[in-house]
Each structure stands twice: as C-alpha cells, then as structure tokens.
Amino acid sequence: MPPEGSSSLDRRSLLVGGLIVGTVAALPGTAFAAGPGPGRALRTDPFTLGVASGDPHHDGFVLWTRLAVEPLAGDGLGGMPDRPYPVRWEVATDPGFRTVVRRGTASARPAAAHSVHVELSGLKPGREYWYRFKVERYVSPVGRTRTAPDPATYGPALAMAFVSCSDYEHGYFTSYRRLAEERPDLILHLGDYQYEYRRNTYTIPGGNVRNHVGPETETLPEYRQRYAQYKTDPDLQAAHAAAPWLAVWDDHEVDNNWADGFYENPQIPQPHFRERLAAAFQAYYENMPLRRTAVPHGAEMRLYRRVRWGRMVDFHMLDTRQYRNVQACGDGYRDCPEATAPWRTITGDAQERWLLKGFRASRARWNVLGQQVFFAQRDRNAGPLKVTSMDAWDGYVASRDRITKGWVTAGVRNAVVLTGDVHAHWASDLKLNYDDPASATVGSELVATSITSGGNGYDSDPADNPFLAINPHLRFFNNQRGYVLTKIDKSEMKADFKVVPQVTVPGAAVHTKATFVIEDRVPGLNQTYLRPVGRSNARLRGDHEAGSTVRRECDRPDPASRHGAAGTFPRS
Known part of the structure; x- marks a missing residue:
C-alpha cells in the first residue's frame, strides 16, 4: 500500500x-x-x-x-x-x-x-x-x-461510549446530542436502533410524544421509510457525525423478541417471516456504516466481528438474535428447567467457536464483548425457585457458562461485557457460579439504559430495586435515560453512567449518576461515585472529580410511574 x-x-x-x-x-x-x-x-x-x-x-x-x-x-x-x-x-x-x-x-x-x-x-x-x-x-x-492505533501500540486512553434502545415515539434523542458533545473516540450501538411498531402500538404513560410514520415494518419499503424517519432526527445525526460507530442489532430492527428464523410468537404462523428478515437485514445494511463483509444474502447476514483498538482493546461484537434457539418456556420471566439444557445456545455453534478462538488468540489488555441482552444472572424470585428472563442469557445458561469459562481458560486479562436492551442502567460482577455468592468474580458487566425507550423513567435508589437484594453480584441500577461513557487505559476502565432527567421534552442537560472503575487484573467493579436522588443537575465537582465515594441520600421512586414501583419490570 x-x-x-x-x-x-x-x-x-x-x-x-x-x-x-x-x-x-x-x-x-x-x-x-x-x-x-x-x-x-x-x-x-x-x-x-x-x-x-x-x-x-x-x-x-x-x-x-x-x-x-x-x-x-x-x-x-x-x-x-x-x-x-x-x-x-x-x-x-x-x-x-x-x-x-x-x-x-x-x-x-x-x-x-x-x-x-x-x-x-x-x-x-x-x-x-x-x-x-x-x-x-x-x-x-x-x-x-x-483510525484505531497501530496494532503494535496501546495508543492514548480510549474514550468509548455505548448506547441502545431509541424509540422515536417515546421521546427526543437528547442523549445522542449530549453524547456527540462528549467527542468520544468510538461509539458502540448495541441494538434497537429503531422500533418496528405502527403508531401508538407501544405507548408510555401520558401518551407518546412523537409518532411513527407508516405501518408496522414488514417490507423493505417500510423498513427503509422507518430508518429514514429516525435518521432525519438532528440529535441522532450529530451522534453519527461525532465519531465512528460499531453497530449490532437486537430485536426491534426486525420484530420484538425474534429468534433465529422465528417470529415473536412461534405459536402464531407467519409464513413470510424469512422474507421479512431479508427486508430488515437489507435495510439495516443500507442504513449503517458497515463493511462489505456484512452485506446480507437474503435472510442471512454476518454481523458478528472483531475490531482491535491497538493493543488496548479487542472488541468482540456479537449477534445474539440470528443464531439463538427459540426462547424456552414461552419466553418472558419463567422458572424454566429447559433454560439450563446443555444444547441451548444464544450465539450458535459457529459464532461461539469464533469467540472462544478470539479469546485464546487475544493479547489485548482488555477484551470487551459488545452484545445485546443481560449477561449476568438476574433472578426475580427471593424464594427457592429461580425466575429469570428467557430472552436474556439466563435462558441459555450453558451457553453463558461455556463462554465465561472460555475467557477464564484462555487467560483473558480483563473481560468486560457491554449490554443494552433493558432500558435501565445496571452494573454487575460476573461469576462462575451465580448461586454461590463466594464464587470467584471473573469479569464485569456494564449495561446502558435506553436513549428514549420507556419514556422519562425515574431517578431511583438502587437499594429499592428487588433484583439487587436477590442477586448480590448486581451492583447498580438506575431507571433514567442516557448512555455510558468509558475511559480505557492500561491501568483501568472507568465507566460514567450518564443520565438526563427527561426525554419527553427536548434539550435536557446530562449529568453523571454513578461511576465505576475496573482495575487492570482485578475482576469486578469498584464504585467511586453515586449522585444522590433528587439533587439538582449542577455538577458535583468536588466529589466526582476526586473520585470519592458518596453516601446515598435517596428518595423513593414515584409509584405512579409505569416502571416506578419496585418489583415491576419494563418491556424491552
């Protein structure tokens, strides 16, 4: 060259x-x-x-x-x-x-x-x-x-942000604008870039603030029109123009909770679903900055890939929709013995082999999985039954175990899973055995809330979340909208959980709700900052910049909110 x-x-x-x-x-x-x-x-x-x-x-x-x-x-x-x-x-x-x-x-x-x-x-x-x-x-x-750094060098610290779940009808894309203003080096979009529903099918309390044009997307013209509507948004345009993106899909780029070649509800025949997949895949490629390796061939599209950021980070971008087994026990939250079946996979065999091979070959300081659905165990039942989401990795326990053990066996230096989908900020320690609180911590998961999906949400005390009480490896929760901004260098990965107070009106300011640090060769999360509930949007300069731990002074969430009462679980 x-x-x-x-x-x-x-x-x-x-x-x-x-x-x-x-x-x-x-x-x-x-x-x-x-x-x-x-x-x-x-x-x-x-x-x-x-x-x-x-x-x-x-x-x-x-x-x-x-x-x-x-x-x-x-x-x-x-x-x-x-x-x-x-x-x-x-x-x-x-x-x-x-x-x-x-x-x-x-x-x-x-x-x-x-x-x-x-x-x-x-x-x-x-x-x-x-x-x-x-x-x-x-x-x-x-x-x-x-461009990424030379493969033989670490380069300077990487400012990387990740986002997911932007429903045009549920609010204004203010968080995209605020993210653009951060001027990151790299942005990961982890799915639900657009939503397939016709107008007012998926609504928030008080009604949607904007409307989709056209019917539910099923044909190529309809998907193209829907992407065009989203891309006319100036805040989304600003985020695209601010930095290069690594994008992968989740479900709503096609249809809610689709799996492999199956419609949302496998019990309801949809004989033309593969044609719908082909249309959705074609429109996704046309509207994303993807390499020619991702050009779709009908209802098949190779989206999983590896991107190396010098010696600092290996990004393993996964596709957990196209190759998964159908969700067990009818989907939803279930006590489902089938979820632990050894043959069940969320990645498919070929993608799993590719990922494990990548772990073995990696010499990067950080190995980051960019993927769609909750990775850590998230049990919602305090009793002896285990009630978990069949749409997440909890519905594919053996698949999660193989991949977790894969990075441990390969000696991956620092494993971090990045996740979208669930419309709330979360942070968790990753375990070899989630049923044993004393089990070794072998990695960390950071989950980005939605850009708009679910509406405004609420500023919440993590202590009020029932999941955190049941699952001690879950470390943080907040149900406002926003994104996660990280800084990655050789010694640590720092994650700022950014939130805006509302999305139903445009132009909100952004602030940092919490900060976690993952130290090199020290698996697990260290919380250095938590903004108390109900405080103003003014920057808490002394506490945040010093990286000190802040005591929580939390109000109760608003029980009138659709997602506000402890024990309720939002649609994703």
Missing part, C-alpha cells in the same frame, strides 16, 4: 451484493472537483439523513451516507429519481479540508436506496480525520472519524 497522500493509489470500485464500495483515490486538493451528474438536477438537498462512519481499523474506516430528497416517501426510496447518482467524497486531516488526503466517487444506486458505503484503507493509524460528500451542487455535513 503506497503511503498516505501518494498519487499512485487508484483502486477500482467494488460491486458487492448490489451495493457499491466507493472508489479510493489519493488525490490531494482543497475542493471538490467540478462536474454535475448526468440527467435532471436534483431539486433540493439530498443529504437529509446525515453522514456516518464506522468499523475503524488502524488504517481506515467505512464512510456512509444515503440520498433522500423526500425522506418519508412511502416507497422507501426517499423521493429520489430511479437512477444512480455519482457521489463524490473527501477525507481530510482538518475540519476545514485544507489538507485532503483521499478523494473519490461512489455510486448511489436505487437498488440500495441510494446509500453509499466507502471502505477506506491506507490511512495513518491513531489519528482524527474529517469527511464529507457532494452530489451535484449539494455538499453534506462534515463528519469526524478516526
């Missing part, structure tokens, strides 16, 4: 699964080259869905955009004429594009809803870049991205 800026680099465009991976050319310059596309000119700005980048490697990343002059058009094609459009793109080392290091052209094609994926390599490791697109006379917003 010629060095960055070499004019000898001229790679051809690749046609992959009907989608274009754009031309890569090293053509230094300061402005887009002139030249309109063929045919009738576009009548308005087509960059209504923003820009994004993703899947960073040490020498490159993926750039994404999608053209739409009428984003909510019912055919899912964004009002675009039925012809390809040449889309020019640039990558620069500065936000003003004074030093352009890559420039090329990609084709936005009707078959891919005029989306563009540009897969770049040959860039310098461990540095920031800025990018933009142009079609005809229209120039896109500028996005910020970065």
